[in-house]
Amino acid sequence: MKSKEIKILLSAPRGFCAGVERAIEIVEKSIQKFGAPVYVRHEIVHNKFVVDSLKKKGAIFVEELEEIEDRSRPVIFSAHGVPKKIPTDAKNYNMTYVDATCPLVSKVHREAENLNKAGYHIILIGHKNHPEVIGTMGQLPKGSIDLIQNEDEAKNYDNTYKKKIAFVTQTTLSLDDTKNIIQILKNRFKDLREPLKEDICYATTNRQMAVKKIANKCDMFFVIGSRNSSNSVRLVEVAKKSGCINSMLIHSESNIPYHDIQNSDVIGISSGASAPEILVENFINKLKNRFTITIDEVEIIKENVVFKIPNKLN
The missing domain is CATH 3.40.50.11270 (Rossmann fold)
Structure with missing residues (x-):
């Protein structure tokens, strides 16, 4: 039984x-x-x-x-x-x-370049050594863009260049954390120029909002995704901050904590933007082998975005 x-x-x-x-x-x-x-x-x-x-x-x-x-x-x-x-x-x-750069990342690249041409010194809000950050900083001449990773760095940032400043962000950040960093910068630099349209991408936003909606109803929350996937790691943080302290990332080498799941009545599941659905199905099937499972899919928005592939491949 x-x-x-x-x-x-x-x-x-x-x-x-x-x-x-x-x-x-x-x-x-x-x-x-x-x-x-x-x-x-x-x-x-x-x-x-x-x-x-x-x-x-x-x-x-x-x-x-x-x-x-x-x-x-x-x-x-x-x-x-x-x-x-x-x-x-x-x-x-x-x-x-x-x-194969995501068009939404390319948008940030163009934005940074245009601001640079318009005489702004650029702040990039993001995570050091993430390939997206390396790519964005690499669009501009050395010394024309600075990285800010957290609220402390925002509080201590010194505009040594005495130029007008603007910011762009990595596309896969936590909405709430980024909002706080931006607010600190705006309080410190009154003429700070911001992107016309938010840089954090629609998919990151939607996945975080969906997790927020259900996390506080869950005893445990699992995000399927890789350890080096920024958006997946952010989803775990969002679940914790939204009321489910017992939230964790399930990656290729994870041991599933069946004992803790046994003591739960409701668990939440999401997956990062680079995790295929089969990994979610595999995880659920492992749970079905041990427990009696009912599934309630909570959808906050339908996504219908499609990006064209380069003409040279058609």
Whole structure:
């Protein structure tokens, strides 16, 4: 007899966003068009399952162009975006490249460039060493953009350049944390220029709002996603702040805490924007093997965003 009845509140929207779907499709279409192997600079999206399945199809993942042995093969730039120097290097190597940067990240790149041309010094709110941050900072000349990661850094930021300042943000941040950082900067710099439209992307926003809606009804909350996925890690933080202290990330090496689940009546589940739905299904199936499960999907908004793939792959 199955032991325990547990209700799952399944957060929606969850999982793949349009930028991730487009990036994966670009790799698959590139393999179809150019044959295998194709190279991908950095993980196309931050998910081991996705990366492993693309490796099986003929993608070879590298961190830098210099690692590519056969430069007659095409290279794809990941969804997180790359510094300006990378396409230039690829051209110098006479390499064919396909840019899978998410259009919403490209929007931030263009925004930063335009502000720089208009004479602003740029603040980027984001996480150090995240590939998206490296890519955005790499759009501009050295010294024209500074990174702020948290409220303390915002409080202590010194506008040494004495230029007018503007800010842009990484697309996968926590809405609430970012709001606080922006407020501190606005209080300190009265003429701070902000983006016309928020930089945090629709998918990050929707997934966080969906988690907020159900977290306080849950005894435990699970986010399916990779440890290096910024938006997945933020979802765990959002669940904790929204009333479910017992929230955790389930990644490829996680042990499922069945004992704690056994003591729960209601658990919440969501997944990061780079996590395929099959990982959510697999997790739920593991729970079904041990418990009697009922599932209530709580959807806050329908997503119908689709991004076109580059013409050269059509």
